[in-house]
Amino acid sequence: MKTPRLDTLILTAALGAFTLAGCGTSSGQSNNDTDAAVDSPDGGSEADTGGDPTGEAVLDPSHFLADGLTAPIEEVPCTLSNGDETTCYKVSVVGEPKDHEIGPFCPRNVSDGPEAAGIWLEGGEVYDADGAFIAGLAEFYEDPNWQLHDEATGVIRVTETLEACEAAARPDVAEEYQNYCVECDLEDLGGAVAAEYLIPKVPVPRATAGELGGTTSVGVALNGAFFDPPAPVAAILGAYTIAAFDDCGGHVNPVAGYHYHAATGCSKEIAQDDAHAPLIGYALDGYAIHSMSAEGGEEPGDLDSCRGHSDDARGYHYHSASPGENMFIGCFHGEVVGTVDDGPGGGGGGGMDVITCDDVPDGMPCCGDDVCDGPETAANCAEDC
Ligand SMILES: [Zn+2]
Numbered sequence: 163m164k165t166p167r168l169d170t171l172i173l174t175a176a177l178g179a180f181t182l183a184g185c186g187t188s189s190g191q192s193n194n195d196t197d198a199a200v201d202s203p204d205g206g207s208e209a210d211t212g213g214d215p216t217g218e219a220v221l222d223p224s225h226f227l228a229d230g231l232t233a234p235i236e237e238v239p240c241t242l243s244n245g246d247e248t249t250c251y252k253v254s255v256v257g258e259p260k261d262h263e264i265g266p267f268c269p270r271n272v273s274d275g276p277e278a279a280g281i282w283l284e285g286g287e288v289y290d291a292d293g294a295f296i297a298g299l300a301e302f303y304e305d306p307n308w309q310l311h312d313e314a315t316g317v318i319r320v321t322e323t324l325e326a327c328e329a330a331a332r333p334d335v336a337e338e339y340q341n342y343c344v345e346c347d348l349e350d351l352g353g354a355v356a357a358e359y360l361i362p363k364v365p366v367p368r369a370t371a372g373e374l375g376g377t378t379s380v381g382v383a384l385n386g387a388f389f390d391p392p393a394p395v396a397a398i399l400g401a402y403t404i405a406a407f408d409d410c411g412g413h414v415n416p417v418a419g420y421h422y423h424a425a426t427g428c429s430k431e432i433a434q435d436d437a438h439a440p441l442i443g444y445a446l447d448g449y450a451i452h453s454m455s456a457e458g459g460e461e462p463g464d465l466d467s468c469r470g471h472s473d474d475a476r477g478y479h480y481h482s483a484s485p486g487e488n489m490f491i492g493c494f495h496g497e498v499v500g501t502v503d504d505g506p507g508g509g510g511g512g513g514m515d516v517i518t519c520d521d522v523p524d525g526m527p528c529c530g531d532d533v534c535d536g537p538e539t540a541a542n543c544a545e546d547c
């Protein structure tokens with residue numbers, strides 16, 4: 163079942179294990195293997211396991227917040243990007259964090275302090291996106307065209323309606339929404355966007371590292387939210403918009419709902435016995451993602467380009483980048499379900515991280531009918547299906 167969750171700008175990777183909720187594409191296979199359902203990674207070995215026969219299951223279903231799942235994690239057959247037939251965990255997440263509040267994102271007035279605003283990520287640094295920061299954007303980016311606030315009143319232009327959020331989050335930002343702080347209200351969008359991910363039970367290393375692509379999540383957090391590829395900051399800035407993140411490194415777009423672009427320590431963590439950095443989730447190739455460093459510790463010095471390394475206790479695993487880097491992992495060390503490009507991924511366009519129909523291949527939710535009349539959003543998806 164390959165029903166990608168639409169998220170970011172350009173679909174280069176076509177990772178295929180997602181369902182866009184509300185699109186009428188619920189998994190037809192999900193009931194075929196209910197007898198194989200397990201709540202434990204050690205439950206049953208009768209499944210047809212391909213991949214690395216010496217490997218061990220990495221993902222531990224018990225680490226997820228129960229509230230963060232829409233269904234118990236179960237084992238299903240799956241096909242990896244190298245053609246291997248193997249066993250995957252089907253992880254059905256609610257698509258929003260169940261252990262912390264969402265927001266705030268944009269301040270409303272230049273007098274608003276950091277408590278009334280989220281953050282912005284630039285050049286490896288994390289900035290409070292407070293009123294003073296918004297007022298100083300022209301200086302910060304050395305471009306006098308930045309003007310998100312009214313000089314007389316200090317009021318900051320924020321996309322406060324669903325219409326405004328959709329117009330400003332599209333790849334080609336509507337002219338009237340340039341120079342806006344962009345935020346979308348999850349309630350206006352009909353709530354969180356649930357998704358299903360097929361994650362290899364036993365990770366299979368790739369011959370060459372796989373690009374993340376620009377459209378799908380790179381992994382799942384233990385609290386029911388997603389880790390997404392880097393936000394297309396250059397494109398966002400090109401439209402003189404700031405798609406502010408909350409202090410937890412997430413924001414809301416009309417397609418994916420709430421999703422993280424940075425790990426700031428808000429989401430559920432599993433402490434490690436040996437004082438190693440805590441586990442925060444799993445990448446779509448099945449390897450664990452840990453925070454960048456243990457508390458008070460330093461980033462491991464031997465990370466590869468995907469931000470992974472191995473040790474005796476955990477085998478291969480990733481360490482998330484620092485929040486200011488607008489990313490979690492650099493590439494996939496292992497095979498994922500569906501296909502993954504070796505070429506460059508992501509980037510392009512403007513707006514937040516919403517794709518247009520032109521970028522979506524046939525067979526994907528919403529655009530498979532060839533009737534597309536604008537950017538696909540969670541709001542118009544059901545009609546288009
Ligand atoms: Zn985003």
Ligand SMILES: [Zn+2]
Pocket residue numbers: 438452462471473479480481
């Ligand atoms: Zn490590």
